[in-house]
Amino acid sequence: MKKVKKIIWLIGLIYVFCAMVNGDAVISSITTEAETTPIEDSASYLPDKEGKENKITDPNNMGDSKKEHLDSEISSGHIISQETLNKIYEQNGEKVAYLTFDDGPAPGVTPEILDILNREEIKATFFPIGENVKKYSDITKRIYEEGHDIGNHTYCHIYKEIYSSPESLINSLKKSDEILQAVLGERYHFNVMRFPGGSFGDKLAPFRKAVNEAGYSYIDWNCITGDGEVISAPTDRLIETLKKTSQGKEKLVILMHDSATKATTAEALPDIIQYLKDEGYSFKPLSQIEEGY
Incomplete structure (x- = not known):
């Protein structure tokens, strides 16, 4: 065993x-x-x-x-024709506010605006200056990553330089595009630009033509807060100016600024948004204009 x-x-x-x-x-x-x-x-x-x-x-x-x-x-490309932008104010029964911010980005102002837009779940359109994009690439990236449109507002915003000839304006736009693509990636392309000071008047007719021939479309505005008229306007003045210039309009392209001296723009923004909501407006970035036409 x-x-x-x-x-x-x-x-x-x-x-x-x-x-x-x-x-x-x-x-x-x-x-x-x-x-x-x-x-x-x-x-x-x-x-x-x-x-x-x-x-x-x-x-x-x-x-x-x-x-x-x-x-x-x-892909980050979005092309909007000039013909489409020209229709932006046409009435179709929908009240839409396009919030736009020029001349940034700037520390202390743009991040505050982005925080407000994030809380309100609103997308806007920013027209930064190329020089500022280069200085504050981190803020520019944040604008883009949070889903806002980024257009072109020239490289330097110096009237004497960019409006010396149509070619100078185009060169400034292209230089700004190169910086935006360096910061956001080569696939980034949004062809909408805004003329510093606006595209109004017969003198700028050759410039408007050159912009379109270069593949850009431009957009001005039909509503303001008045923050571009003085260095720093009181918040109540900004709100009242917006109320006056928005009266009777179904579509609003609202001009505001997020440059370094525009802290009161950020301070007034929550009240501006609430007023527009109370008036029945929805909010869109410019890239969504085609959804209404």
Whole structure:
């Protein structure tokens, strides 16, 4: 009996030993395969039908529809024709306010405006100056990452320089575009610009033509707060000016500023937004103008 028990014990020991050896071999095989199977940098994880992220898919091997979907997610381009912008004030029964901010970005002002817009869940349109974009690229990135439009307001905003000739204006716009793309990525492109001081008057007719021929569309405004008329206006004056200039208008393109001296613009913004809401306005960035036409 003792002999039988001893034989059984030896057989068991041999079985355990073999299992350990085979297990090590399996683990070694898995580890080696993982280390030698390359995962392309361009590959992305896509969920299977059950929603599990267990597939590795190379965009180069995807169907056209899936590749187009990925391209649309990373593309930042938006082109609006001048004809479409010219229709912005046409009435269609919808009251819309397009909040626009010129001359920024600026520390202490633009971030405060962004905080307010974020709380109110409103998207706006910013027309920064190229020089300021270069100085405050982090704020510019925040504007973009939070879903607001970023147009072009020339590189320097110096009238004597940019309005010396149509070519000078175009060069200033292109220089600003280069900076925006350097900060936001080469795929970024929004062709809407705003003339410093507005595009009004016969003298600027050649400049308006040159802007369109260069592929840009321009937009002015039909409502103001008056924050551009003085260095720093009291908040109550800003609110009252907006109320007066918005009367009887279904579509509002509201001119405001987020440059360094416009702290009161940020202070007045919550009351401005509340007033517009009370008057029945919804809010859109300029890139959504096509949704109404």
